[in-house]
Amino acid sequence: MSFTRRDALKTGPAVALGASIPALAQAQAKGEPRRGGTVTVHMQGEQRILNPALRASTGVYVVGGKIMEPLVDLNAKGEPDPVLATSWESSPDGKTITFKLRQGVNWHDGKPFTSADVQFTAMEMWKRHLNYGTALQLYLDGVDTPDAHTAVFRYSRPMPMDLMLRAMSDLGYIAPKHVYEGTNVLENPANTAPIGTGPFKFSKYERGQYVIAVRNENYWRKGFPYLDQIVWRFIPDPAAAVAAIESGQIQISAEGALPLADLDRLKKDPKFEVSSRGNEGNAVMNTIEFNFRRKELADRRVREAIVRALDVEFFCENFLYGFAKPAKGPIPSSSPKFFPKDAPAYPFDKKKAEALLDAAGYKRGADGKRFSIRLVPAPWGEDITLWSTFIQQSLQQVGIGVEIVRYDAAGFLSNVYKDWNFDLATGWHQYRGDPAVSTTVWYRSGSPKGAPWTNQWGWQSDQVDKLIDAAAFETDPAKRRQLYADWVKRVNDEIPLWMAIERLLISVTNKSLQNHHNQPRWISSSWHDLWLSA
Amino acid sequence: MRILSLALRRLAASLPTLFVILAGLFLLLQLAPGDTVDALVAQMGGGDAAMIEELRRHYGLDLPVAVQLGNYLWRLVSLDLGHSAIYGKPVVDVILERLPATLLLMVSALSFAFAAGMALGVIAARRVNKWPDTAISTLGLVFYATPSFWFGLMGIVVFAVRLAWLPPGGFETIGAGYTGVARVLDIARHLLLPTVTLALIFLAIYLRIMRASMLEVLTLDFVRTARAKGLNETAVVVRHVLRNALLPMVTLIGLQAGAMLGGSVVVESVFALPGLGRLAYDSVVQRDLNTLLGIVFVSALLVIVINFVVDLAYARLDPRIGAGH
Numbered sequence: 001m002s003f004t005r006r007d008a009l010k011t012g013p014a015v016a017l018g019a020s021i022p023a024l025a026q027a028q029a030k031g032e033p034r035r036g037g038t039v040t041v042h043m044q045g046e047q048r049i050l051n052p053a054l055r056a057s058t059g060v061y062v063v064g065g066k067i068m069e070p071l072v073d074l075n076a077k078g079e080p081d082p083v084l085a086t087s088w089e090s091s092p093d094g095k096t097i098t099f100k101l102r103q104g105v106n107w108h109d110g111k112p113f114t115s116a117d118v119q120f121t122a123m124e125m126w127k128r129h130l131n132y133g134t135a136l137q138l139y140l141d142g143v144d145t146p147d148a149h150t151a152v153f154r155y156s157r158p159m160p161m162d163l164m165l166r167a168m169s170d171l172g173y174i175a176p177k178h179v180y181e182g183t184n185v186l187e188n189p190a191n192t193a194p195i196g197t198g199p200f201k202f203s204k205y206e207r208g209q210y211v212i213a214v215r216n217e218n219y220w221r222k223g224f225p226y227l228d229q230i231v232w233r234f235i236p237d238p239a240a241a242v243a244a245i246e247s248g249q250i251q252i253s254a255e256g257a258l259p260l261a262d263l264d265r266l267k268k269d270p271k272f273e274v275s276s277r278g279n280e281g282n283a284v285m286n287t288i289e290f291n292f293r294r295k296e297l298a299d300r301r302v303r304e305a306i307v308r309a310l311d312v313e314f315f316c317e318n319f320l321y322g323f324a325k326p327a328k329g330p331i332p333s334s335s336p337k338f339f340p341k342d343a344p345a346y347p348f349d350k351k352k353a354e355a356l357l358d359a360a361g362y363k364r365g366a367d368g369k370r371f372s373i374r375l376v377p378a379p380w381g382e383d384i385t386l387w388s389t390f391i392q393q394s395l396q397q398v399g400i401g402v403e404i405v406r407y408d409a410a411g412f413l414s415n416v417y418k419d420w421n422f423d424l425a426t427g428w429h430q431y432r433g434d435p436a437v438s439t440t441v442w443y444r445s446g447s448p449k450g451a452p453w454t455n456q457w458g459w460q461s462d463q464v465d466k467l468i469d470a471a472a473f474e475t476d477p478a479k480r481r482q483l484y485a486d487w488v489k490r491v492n493d494e495i496p497l498w499m500a501i502e503r504l505l506i507s508v509t510n511k512s513l514q515n516h517h518n519q520p521r522w523i524s525s526s527w528h529d530l531w532l533s534a
Numbered sequence: 535m536r537i538l539s540l541a542l543r544r545l546a547a548s549l550p551t552l553f554v555i556l557a558g559l560f561l562l563l564q565l566a567p568g569d570t571v572d573a574l575v576a577q578m579g580g581g582d583a584a585m586i587e588e589l590r591r592h593y594g595l596d597l598p599v600a601v602q603l604g605n606y607l608w609r610l611v612s613l614d615l616g617h618s619a620i621y622g623k624p625v626v627d628v629i630l631e632r633l634p635a636t637l638l639l640m641v642s643a644l645s646f647a648f649a650a651g652m653a654l655g656v657i658a659a660r661r662v663n664k665w666p667d668t669a670i671s672t673l674g675l676v677f678y679a680t681p682s683f684w685f686g687l688m689g690i691v692v693f694a695v696r697l698a699w700l701p702p703g704g705f706e707t708i709g710a711g712y713t714g715v716a717r718v719l720d721i722a723r724h725l726l727l728p729t730v731t732l733a734l735i736f737l738a739i740y741l742r743i744m745r746a747s748m749l750e751v752l753t754l755d756f757v758r759t760a761r762a763k764g765l766n767e768t769a770v771v772v773r774h775v776l777r778n779a780l781l782p783m784v785t786l787i788g789l790q791a792g793a794m795l796g797g798s799v800v801v802e803s804v805f806a807l808p809g810l811g812r813l814a815y816d817s818v819v820q821r822d823l824n825t826l827l828g829i830v831f832v833s834a835l836l837v838i839v840i841n842f843v844v845d846l847a848y849a850r851l852d853p854r855i856g857a858g859h
Binding site: 040045046047048049055056057059060129131132134135186187191192206207208209210212231233234235236237239240241243244246247249380407408409410411412413414415418419447448449450451452454 | 566567568569570572573574575576577578582583584585586592619620621622628631632687690691694695698701702703704705708803804805806808812813816819820821
């Protein structure tokens with residue numbers, strides 16, 4: 001048997017990891033992996049496409065990531081782990097990145113995987129259609145293929161190597177050129193019946209019911225995968241999903257899609273592991289987005305007052321069952337490389353909040369009210385509903401009236417990001433390992449109207465824009481880190497928006513599963529080493 | 535022949551209704567904020583503005599509303615329900631995939647509600663004001679007053695999670711590869727809880743109607759005549775009372791077909807069944823206009839067909855209706 005990631009874990013790094021992730025070391029001690037069996041996975045929603053080279057979304061990776069593979073994934077320590085690329089190198093000016101590709105890999109239809117596939121996918125999918133990919137690869141001029149196992153990415157502006165590598169785990173999936181070439185890539189039937197190089201082969205997709213993938217007997221990691229079959233079942237109703245996991249019909253619910261009260265209950269059941277371990281690559285932050293077109297909210301003092309009026313700690317403990325903690329600005333603590341240790345906190349302080357509001361000139365009126373605003377919460381997740389009511393109650397205490405206006409997903413996006421029809425909005429921000437991937441767009445001005453999850457607040461700062469641009473093209477990791485530290489400091493001072501709570505997605509896993517959640521984006525990863533104890 | 539012309543006349547009369555429903559729904563949905571691309575972007579977790587614009591063009595959402603509606607109706611004339619934005623295939627295919635689960639659920643729930651409601655109603659009427667009547671009527675009241683999702687969830691907790699007798703959801707065991715009789719039994723096991731859940735409220739209604747209708751018919755002259763000519767009680771009830779008391783029950787089936795489609799949205803969600811109800815819900819949430827309109831179209835046809843069948847049943851039960859008087 002070849003040396004695998006699992007073996008690697010058993011030895012040296014496992015000791016180091018044991019400290020931060022004790023359960024992981026424990027999970028390794030349960031004996032020899034067993035081949036065979038079916039794992040059934042809960043899916044809350046259904047994506048329209050299963051091809052992760054076209055859609056960057058956890059919902060796509062959970063299925064497509066077992067069938068297709070990226071150039072680079074993350075290992076147990078969160079560092080780049082070679083998958084379809086075996087090594088990589090950047091030119092000194094940062095404008096050329098060369099990937100050496102794995103040899104002897106075949107697509108599920110038997111054709112060999114070559115650099116032509118990488119070239120086609122990068123130019124036709126990542127650069128043209130992939131969400132976040134179009135921004136990441138904006139300055140990609142072309143991909144050269146000097147031989148079948150070398151792909152050279154040419155950029156017109158420097159591409160930081162560490163950004164590229166961190167982005168590749170999510171934005172670096174490769175699709176087969178021979179299947180897509182000459183077709184409309186968005187309409188290609190392979191988008192819902194993907195052909196990849198991964199450990200599992202697509203087998204069947206019944207819309208609204210399930211997807212099935214079966215073992216790839218010719219997988220390039222010899223001896224893997226362990227499982228015979230993975231079944232993903234679509235169960236949108238949370239109560240029905242809880243029943244399915246309790247009765248053993250499904251073994252994993254990974255996207256934090258179950259009701260918090262049920263998670264708290266299942267936590268005490270010895271049959272399940274309820275934990276956010278292995279979800280470190282998927283930090284979710286609860287935001288407060290200010291519309292600067294409201295003159296009150298354009299005043300920094302009012303924004304600070306609002307942040308200070310919220311007892312986030314209390315909320316996390318009592319409403320989120322302790323599955324969360326207060327955040328310190330745009331970077332979550334699960335990203336130690338960029339997380340600022342000395343971040344200014346705005347601790348809960350009602351008196352200070354009142355004083356700030358008074359100073360800003362919004363004294364309490366005869367009815368005790370200073371002014372009233374409209375809060376538009378996003379419709380995903382129970383936590384947002386609780387959070388928006390909590391905001392309403394808390395702001396009332398300092399004399400700000402809050403009216404909550406609810407919409408469904410489409411309504412929320414168009415009201416907040418297209419029509420700017422809100423005063424406060426609250427939703428999720430997902431941090432994807434590097435601030436450049438999907439975080440800085442929330443702060444960079446000049447975003448066209450209608451682009452969701454970008455700066456649509458009407459806030460503008462030349463200095464912040466400059467920092468963001470400089471960091472995006474800085475190839476020296478140390479300088480890059482410093483630029484982001486400066487950026488964090490600036491936006492934490494200005495509070496153009498506030499990321500108040502950070503938490504990780506919570507997975508419920510049946511204890512019969514072994515080797516699960518052993519890397520930071522585990523639910524999205526290939527699961528080639530997942531096995532089922534008898 | 536008369537039946538055929540009746541069918542055609544019925545269909546022709548419902549066409550304008552169908553048109554008004556579809557056009558109205560189309561315009562009503564324009565009032566909802568956001569479109570299918572917004573829903574899509576929400577689902578995939580973001581994207582940049584250029585890509586979003588391209589998707590809008592791709593789905594034809596950049597055209598004026600009047601043009602979109604015109605295109606839709608024009609396609610409908612040629613019986614083309616269009617293309618689903620969520621599923622990326624023709625709406626007809628999407629609906630045909632989902633129709634069996636809903637039809638199966640509806641037919642089994644309706645039959646169960648009808649049969650059990652009738653039986654209980656007859657018993658209650660025969661023992662009126664005695665303890666069986668009281669017990670049955672109370673039970674009916676409980677069934678009627680309890681929301682079906684609660685029954686569904688309780689059924690799951692008791693029979694699926696605690697006792698593990700029945701599966702908590704789904705249409706069949708996935709990946710088990712059952713065929714023939716084994717598959718039928720598997721599906722039946724999966725449908726047992728949802729059927730009972732959906733049926734209970736209708737059962738309560740049928741029970742009340744049957745009881746009242748029986749009591750009324752029992753007082754009529756021809757029942758007295760039947761008794762007077764010496765028929766035993768069973769023959770009186772079955773041959774004379776039941777047949778006449780059934781008419782209002784049959785009427786109700788036609789009326790409730792629509793309500794049942796609505797009720798199946800909840801039941802299909804609770805039991806994770808891949809049916810039309812859940813498809814309709816998903817289509818609204820994802821602003822998949824074509825699919826939603828397609829479902830309304832098919833549901834309307836379904837209700838029309840059921841009512842037509844009910845009319846035929848009338849004719850069997852009461853020959854005076856079929857004679858066209």
